[in-house]
Amino acid sequence: MIEIAAQAHGFGARVQGVDLSRPLTPDALATVKDAFTRHSVIFFADQALAIEDLERLTLELGAFGEDPFIAPMDGHAHVMEVRREADEKTLVFGAAWHSDWSFQASPPAATILYGEVIPPVGGDTLFADGYRAFEALSATMQAMLAPLRAVHSARRAYGPRSAYATDARPRSMKIEVSPEAEKSIVHPLVRTHPESGRKALFVNPVYTVGIEGMEAEEASAILNFLFAHMTQDRFVYRHHWAAEMLIMWDNRCALHTAEGGYDGHRRVMRRTTLAGERPV
Numbered sequence: 280m281i282e283i284a285a286q287a288h289g290f291g292a293r294v295q296g297v298d299l300s301r302p303l304t305p306d307a308l309a310t311v312k313d314a315f316t317r318h319s320v321i322f323f324a325d326q327a328l329a330i331e332d333l334e335r336l337t338l339e340l341g342a343f344g345e346d347p348f349i350a351p352m353d354g355h356a357h358v359m360e361v362r363r364e365a366d367e368k369t370l371v372f373g374a375a376w377h378s379d380w381s382f383q384a385s386p387p388a389a390t391i392l393y394g395e396v397i398p399p400v401g402g403d404t405l406f407a408d409g410y411r412a413f414e415a416l417s418a419t420m421q422a423m424l425a426p427l428r429a430v431h432s433a434r435r436a437y438g439p440r441s442a443y444a445t446d447a448r449p450r451s452m453k454i455e456v457s458p459e460a461e462k463s464i465v466h467p468l469v470r471t472h473p474e475s476g477r478k479a480l481f482v483n484p485v486y487t488v489g490i491e492g493m494e495a496e497e498a499s500a501i502l503n504f505l506f507a508h509m510t511q512d513r514f515v516y517r518h519h520w521a522a523e524m525l526i527m528w529d530n531r532c533a534l535h536t537a538e539g540g541y542d543g544h545r546r547v548m549r550r551t552t553l554a555g556e557r558p559v
């Protein structure tokens with residue numbers, strides 16, 4: 280029987296009693312999808328998964344998303360390896376609060392991350408709940424934010440002047456910076472989740488670069504307030520990894536960041552994304 284254990288402070292859940300190395304039965308799939316909608320971040324321990332299992336599981340849950348700027352694993356066009364070697368000194372991948380690929384017209388609904396090699400210290404992933412962050416704002420602030428449209432771009436992360444472009448230290452991951460990253464797109468600053476119907480803040484410090492119709496200083500004041508508000512401890516779940524653990528998070532209502540703190544140790548993860556819809 281599948282058991283869903285919600286995390287104590289109300290965000291994220293552990294799923295037990297399911298073997299992800301085999302195709303999910305229709306009932307198991309429905310239970311996992313329902314747990315995902317209710318908890319936004321779900322994780323499964325003790326899952327010995329080959330790359331092909333990760334690909335199959337992703338396709339059972341939906342369609343692959345499109346992952347730009349990072350070369351996929353050889354022979355696995357939709358699987359990215361998040362790797363950092365013990366002696367690597369370069370930036371930790373994903374080490375700032377973000378929602379995956381929020382600069383795309385239809386950003387990925389979910390990301391699935393599998394722990395292949397987990398360091399003995401550090402390497403946690405933190406998740407922030409965009410629903411509760413929105414719900415905790417005053418009604419006046421919610422009403423002010425509701426009609427706004429935020430500008431998203433990959434330029435700070437993957438543009439020709441980004442930190443990845445200027446950091447020449449050896450790196451295991453194949454990051455491909457590109458002028459394509461300079462493009463921008465607007466999305467509602469508050470989005471409604473297509474399955475839960477709940478509203479969530481949909482901005483993040485890596486990819487949200489402005490607010491439509493506002494001067495840069497005006498937008499920065501609002502965005503910086505929101506970034507600090509959303510990432511308060513009361514909205515954050517800290518995930519501590521073990522090898523063979525799989526986690527799945529909802530990019531439509533949660534931010535995440537990789538903490539680092541494991542210099543001197545190897546960390547290897549495999550990652551896929553699930554295609555999403557245009558935010559509304």
Ligand code: SIN
Nearest residue numbers: 361372373403404537
């Ligand atoms: C990511 O942003 O996908 C990386 C998360 C992690 O490595 O913990």
